[in-house]
Amino acid sequence: MALRFEILGRFNRARAARLTLPHFVSQTPLFMPVGTQGTIKGLTTSQLEDIGCQIILGNTYHLALRPTSELIDELGGLHKFMNWPRALLTDSGGFQMVSLLHLADITEQGVTFQSPVDGKPMLLTPEESIQIQNRIGADIIMALDDVVKTTITGPRIEEAMYRTLRWIDRCIAAHKRPHEQNLFGIVQGGLDPVLRDICVKGLVDRDLPGYAIGGLAGGEDKDSFWRVVAQCTAALPEEKPRYVMGVGYPLDIVVCSALGADMYDCVYPTRTARFGTALVPQGVLKLKHHAMANDTGPVDPTCECMVCKNYSRAYIHCLVTKDAMGSQLLSYHNLFYMMKLSRDLHSSIINGQFPKFVCNFLQKMFPKGDVPQWVCNAMEVAGIDITSCCSPFS
Amino acid sequence: MKFSVKAWSKGGGRAGLLQVGGCSLETPALLLTTRKGLPTFISPDLLSSLPTPDSRLLQFSPLHFLEGISSKTISEMGGLHQMLGLRDHVFAANPADSITSIPDYQSSNKIGASFETPSGRFLVKPGQYVEMISSMKPNMWVTLADEVPAWVSEKRNRASVDRTVRWLDDCLTLTIANNTGGAILGSIVGGSKIDDRKRCAQEVSKRNVSGFHIGGFGLGESMEERSALLSAVTEILPEDKPRQICGLALPEEVLQGVAAGIDLFNSTYIYHLTLGGFALTFPLEEIERHGFSDRLSDNVRDDGTKINLKATIYRKDTSPILESCKCYTCQNHTKAYINHLFNVHEMLAQILLEIHNTHHYLGFFRKIRDAINQGTFEEFRQNFVETRRDHNAGATTAVVATLSA
Ligand SMILES: [Zn+2]
Numbered sequence: 060m061a062l063r064f065e066i067l068g069r070f071n072r073a074r075a076a077r078l079t080l081p082h083f084v085s086q087t088p089l090f091m092p093v094g095t096q097g098t099i100k101g102l103t104t105s106q107l108e109d110i111g112c113q114i115i116l117g118n119t120y121h122l123a124l125r126p127t128s129e130l131i132d133e134l135g136g137l138h139k140f141m142n143w144p145r146a147l148l149t150d151s152g153g154f155q156m157v158s159l160l161h162l163a164d165i166t167e168q169g170v171t172f173q174s175p176v177d178g179k180p181m182l183l184t185p186e187e188s189i190q191i192q193n194r195i196g197a198d199i200i201m202a203l204d205d206v207v208k209t210t211i212t213g214p215r216i217e218e219a220m221y222r223t224l225r226w227i228d229r230c231i232a233a234h235k236r237p238h239e240q241n242l243f244g245i246v247q248g249g250l251d252p253v254l255r256d257i258c259v260k261g262l263v264d265r266d267l268p269g270y271a272i273g274g275l276a277g278g279e280d281k282d283s284f285w286r287v288v289a290q291c292t293a294a295l296p297e298e299k300p301r302y303v304m305g306v307g308y309p310l311d312i313v314v315c316s317a318l319g320a321d322m323y324d325c326v327y328p329t330r331t332a333r334f335g336t337a338l339v340p341q342g343v344l345k346l347k348h349h350a351m352a353n354d355t356g357p358v359d360p361t362c363e364c365m366v367c368k369n370y371s372r373a374y375i376h377c378l379v380t381k382d383a384m385g386s387q388l389l390s391y392h393n394l395f396y397m398m399k400l401s402r403d404l405h406s407s408i409i410n411g412q413f414p415k416f417v418c419n420f421l422q423k424m425f426p427k428g429d430v431p432q433w434v435c436n437a438m439e440v441a442g443i444d445i446t447s448c449c450s451p452f453s
Numbered sequence: 454m455k456f457s458v459k460a461w462s463k464g465g466g467r468a469g470l471l472q473v474g475g476c477s478l479e480t481p482a483l484l485l486t487t488r489k490g491l492p493t494f495i496s497p498d499l500l501s502s503l504p505t506p507d508s509r510l511l512q513f514s515p516l517h518f519l520e521g522i523s524s525k526t527i528s529e530m531g532g533l534h535q536m537l538g539l540r541d542h543v544f545a546a547n548p549a550d551s552i553t554s555i556p557d558y559q560s561s562n563k564i565g566a567s568f569e570t571p572s573g574r575f576l577v578k579p580g581q582y583v584e585m586i587s588s589m590k591p592n593m594w595v596t597l598a599d600e601v602p603a604w605v606s607e608k609r610n611r612a613s614v615d616r617t618v619r620w621l622d623d624c625l626t627l628t629i630a631n632n633t634g635g636a637i638l639g640s641i642v643g644g645s646k647i648d649d650r651k652r653c654a655q656e657v658s659k660r661n662v663s664g665f666h667i668g669g670f671g672l673g674e675s676m677e678e679r680s681a682l683l684s685a686v687t688e689i690l691p692e693d694k695p696r697q698i699c700g701l702a703l704p705e706e707v708l709q710g711v712a713a714g715i716d717l718f719n720s721t722y723i724y725h726l727t728l729g730g731f732a733l734t735f736p737l738e739e740i741e742r743h744g745f746s747d748r749l750s751d752n753v754r755d756d757g758t759k760i761n762l763k764a765t766i767y768r769k770d771t772s773p774i775l776e777s778c779k780c781y782t783c784q785n786h787t788k789a790y791i792n793h794l795f796n797v798h799e800m801l802a803q804i805l806l807e808i809h810n811t812h813h814y815l816g817f818f819r820k821i822r823d824a825i826n827q828g829t830f831e832e833f834r835q836n837f838v839e840t841r842r843d844h845n846a847g848a849t850t851a852v853v854a855t856l857s858a
């Protein structure tokens with residue numbers, strides 16, 4: 060184990076912690092931006108430090124293709140290659156294959172797929188995924204899991220869950236750098252509480268440095284989503300970090316944090332920036348909209364970032380989707396927003412102000428009090444009273 | 454705006470001091486070409502990592518804002534400085550920028566100049582142009598010109614001079630009526646006809662302008678005929694006003710312009726290099742014959758003054774673009790990383806390269822000024838040109854081919 064996880068404050072199920080990783084001491088809850096190919100699109104590493112990013116995600120599948128894990132290893136690991144002094148996390152590569160490649164197929168051996176380079180059949184085994192991630196050298200590496208769409212039902216879900224448990228042992232056995240890299244296991248089991256429970260127990264028995272809740276954020280209904288998160292966080296050990304994979308909507312992060320999750324990742328904040336959308340306390344602001352053309356106010360008047368301090372909506376409007384600078388500036392703002400949200404979650408939990416923070420957050424996002432029912436349900440389980448920001452008829 | 458010449462050098466170069474917008478800038482100087490007021494890939498926080506005050510001069514085309522934002526809105530915000538959050542920078546407006554606002558002489562007519570832009574073709578009349586200037590409030594601005602390439606007929610060339618002078622008068626009259634601020638740089642055209650160039654320079658010098666903009670170069674005239682054309686113009690112009698030029702981009706062309714007494718240049722060269730994956734690497738400390746390191750065996754169009762970071766030889770190269778370079782990119786990243794970024798089409802490649810190239814080209818201008826101040830500009834120019842020529846006989850043509858590719 061190469062991490063320390065110290066809980067600094069709690070509010071019911073929510074926790075604020077200090078997560079000490081080989082390259083950085085980070086504060087949870089935290090959002091991790093996705094830097095697929097060894098870069099967050101359009102931002103320099105010094106800007107990412109300015110913004111307050113703590114952990115960046117790299118995609119193993121992409122990095123293994125280009126520049127290859129062998130080259131990254133030869134040049135001293137991904138931290139050095141991209142000159143990022145803080146923490147890194149790599150995924151297993153399995154999810155990317157299944158979602159990006161048409162001809163990916165999962166067998167007991169591993170994920171078979173057609174090479175995008177020469178079209179030949181290739182195989183990614185749990186051993187190989189770990190070997191590649193050992194070469195890339197991230198602070199946190201992920202076990203190869205059997206990924207199925209959350210919307211699928213039936214025996215395939217059960218098969219995938221049991222296979223994920225069999226594969227974790229192969230991953231642990233293959234892991235060559237346990238004192239420098241932390242292997243996280245991934246809880247699978249679809250939307251079935253019984254399967255999720257078996258998976259959690261199986262993984263906890265392996266005493267891993269941290270645990271991820273996988274197979275979510277794939278189009279399932281929101282009530283199913285939070286219930287799975289709530290069930291897993293309740294069953295996972297207190298003293299280990301919990302990472303909900305693929306979650307990136309600010310509202311989802313607030314709800315999951317209330318339920319006791321600590322880490323999140325998603326391409327959403329940077330991807331939506333490239334399409335001209337800014338994250339703001341009220342939800343989203345579409346800078347492409349004609350109404351922005353003559354709006355001389357900042358993107359978010361309450362934001363302290365370099366972009367909001369200097370630029371008007373009107374100026375960003377004339378850049379977005381036409382000039383590279385539009386996506387550079389909006390990505391900057393959106394990540395700043397996510398990091399501010401992470402910091403606010405952390406400090407409000409520590410200061411005992413967490414319910415107040417959640418209410419303020421919901422009030423801004425739902426000024427009419429029309430907080431979605433699933434959020435109300437989740438908050439009830441989390442023990443957060445949000446009646447003050449819900450209209451009596453909602 | 455105030456301008457004074459501080460030193461002359463053998464070989465024709467002059468060093469001056471341009472005081473504008475609260476900045477004291479030494480000339481010859483480079484104006485950074487922008488897209489809508491910001492360098493193409495360098496955001497304002499990264500812009501501040503470039504040497505100051507050298508990087509404070511920004512050139513833009515008011516035509517960049519014909520779509521997406523109204524002049525009224527820009528005016529309400531207080532002009533470009535406020536809109537861009539760059540209050541300490543100097544903005545220079547030029548309707549043509551040779552990247553996203555290209556003069557289209559075939560569509561220009563007696564009432565206005567035509568430009569090709571990403572938002573389509575626009576015919577701009579002097580009245581409209583001065584209105585844009587009034588709302589954007591640049592520190593200095595170039596008057597509307599009818600720029601034509603070298604190959605047009607004599608009649609068309611004469612018409613371009615007549616129109617440009619007439620539009621200059623229109624701009625001056627409208628400026629008084631609109632109370633437009635900013636120093637006016639009168640446009641001089643005349644294509645590749647010495648007589649027309651002279652006539653235009655004489656007419657413009659008679660007007661009440663703060664400086665001059667020499668347009669219509671880099672449009673098909675040969676490098677040989679250019680020197681005579683440039684000198685014909687600068688000999689007529691009063692010495693105490695700055696001279697800006699558009700269309701001279703390559704280092705050799707800049708040196709040619711400096712020799713002819715030009716003070717201000719633009720950086721479209723950097724833009725094209727950056728998009729092509731090229732990084733400037735000519736040494737700034739000692740430009741001597743055979744001073745370059747000997748690594749010309751590769752066939753990646755390495756002419757000893759720049760390298761192509763897309764080339765596979767940099768795949769494992771963990772050194773910075775230039776060991777001695779103090780720019781953000783060289784201080785933080787390796788060639789191997791930038792090569793990877795180009796391979797996977799990541800925008801950070803252009804960001805890092807534009808930073809290095811801008812930093813390096815600003816350094817080149819500093820060297821030019823030093824040489825003029827030391828009275829050694831002619832040797833400096835000769836050494837530079839010969840070393841490049843020695844390295845690759847086809848260097849200039851290769852660059853031109855790259856630029857037009
Ligand atoms: Zn902001």
Ligand SMILES: [Zn+2]
Nearest residue numbers: 778780783809
């Ligand atoms: Zn550099």
